[in-house]
Amino acid sequence: MLLSCIKNENRKLHHSVIWLACVFIPIIPAVMGTGNYQMNLEILHDGWYSLWTQFSLFYSLFFFPPMIGLYAAYLWRLEHFNHNWNTLMTMPVPEIDICLSKLFVLCKVAVITQIWMMILFFLCGKYIGLPGGIPIDMIFWSLRGTLAAFAIGSCQLFLSMVIRSFAIPIGIALGGGIVGMLLTAMNSSYGFFWPYALMFMGMNANKSANVLSGTMAAYLISNVFFFVLFLGIVLFILKKKDCK
Amino acid sequence: MKKALYNEFYKGRHAYVWAIPLAFICITILWQIFCNQKLTSEQLAYGYTYLLYQFPIMNSLMMPLMIAVLASRLCDMEIKGDTIKQLYTLQSRKAFYDSKFFHEAFFLLLFVIGECAIICLCGTIYHYTDNLNMTAFGQFGAVTFVVGLVILMLQHFLSLRFTNQILPLIIGLAGSFLGLFAMFLPHTVSRWIIYSYFAEFQTAKMYWDANTREMWFTPLSFPYVKFVLLLILGVALFIISQKIFAKREV
Secondary structure, rough: OOHHHHHHHHHHHHOOOOHHHHHHOOOOHHHHHHHHHHOOOOOOOOHHHHHHHHHHHHHHHHHHHHHOOOOOOOOHHHHHOOOOHHHHHOOOOOOOHHHHHHHHHHHHHHHHHHHHHHHHHHHHHHHOOOOOOOOHHHHHHHHHHHHHHHHHHHHHHHHHHOOOOHHHHHHHHHHHHHHHHHHHHHHHHHHHHHHHHHHHOOOOOOOEEEEEEOOHHHHHHHHHHHHHHHHHHHHHHHHOOOOO | HHHHHHHHHHHOOOOOOOHHHHHHHHHHHHHHHHHOOOOOOHHHHOHHHHHHHHHHHHHHHHHHHHHHHHHHHHHHHHHOOHHHHHHHHHHHHHHHHHHHHHHHHHHHHHHHHHHHHHHHHHHHHHHOOOOOHHHHHHHHHHHHHHHHHHHHOOOOOOOHOOOOOHHHHOOOOOHHHHHHHHOOOOHHHHHHHHHHHHHOOEEEEEEOOOOOOOOEEEEEOOOOHHHHHHHHHHHHHHHHHHHHHHHHHO
């Protein structure tokens, strides 16, 4: 049943504008981050590491959470239209399958976005003549960021389910990103308690040295906690609440 | 027109649209609480000037997406309810388009007033020792509102034009990105990016000496000609978008 649900969710994304966001948005930090790197070569000496700071800063700080919000809002939008909630809830499909299928598709799009971002990073690095390949550190940071994307995805899936407006959860994601930045600026350990802060902690945004050295376990626990927490809330609401 | 505008407010009375500018105002307050911790006497001496320098940068980041969310929230209710055809039998297309725009502009105005209030409050609470330059303060308020209006025109048109709200929001998100990055680009490039205009009209320029870790500001003359051109562009955009929308078959 879960596989059928995933197939259905994938079919809803066929010819969807969501791919435009997935492809187009990461190009902006790629082009502008590389341009900024080129203009500041006198202070940026660390090659791939310096380019990473320019790439990841705004991308993971402010824009990745709203992008995840956009994906989640799109996945629930169809259910909020017409009487689709009634149709969905009266189908002989367990709530957990509905929930997991949406989450699976959301995570899939997030992973594709991250892969595309890394391809752009490699291409931009090569274009400006950086030697060798992408250092393994950055691939690891990107994977860490993807884990955070799953936790944020779970949170956004919850918000987009309970808020019928398409736009509001996306605004909340931007706000969440900014609050996350302020929290981690106050004290880096505060970030573990705020899902939107996990992304740029994991991505090592604007830093060449690993910011999570020694706290990797806390980071992983935090990601799993938020992922399970919001998934649990979504499931609880689907099981207990009636359609409105 | 007055009646149409009243209707818009009536339709949105339970939509909690006011929560959008309020949420962003709360984020701005949080940002200021964070920035104003442990200020030195030197920092207090350029407190207001720094705020007038910092707020346009924050606006470049937050406002394009906030405006996209605002426009989408108010336009989407007609798209979801499929009410546009019905509304056209009750009011002119122009009145519908205009009243919805002014309704959105009202919330934008609330946000701008909120930001201005935060600047004044910060000065009072944290005891800034410099004087608030009222001309620069007025220019900041006017620029924030006018640039916001021009972006709102674009988002308003897109939100009504496309039944799928993902596209206007992608453009809003891209706008935030472009606005932020444009500040790092040469002026010849950034002047073509409307989303960067919050910072384009900054009233002060910051200088930073990395060796002494000193920061100082010099006032910038306000580009009145550019501001008037922006107003003209805004009006032209509004008329064109209104005409395109009015001609569209529903």
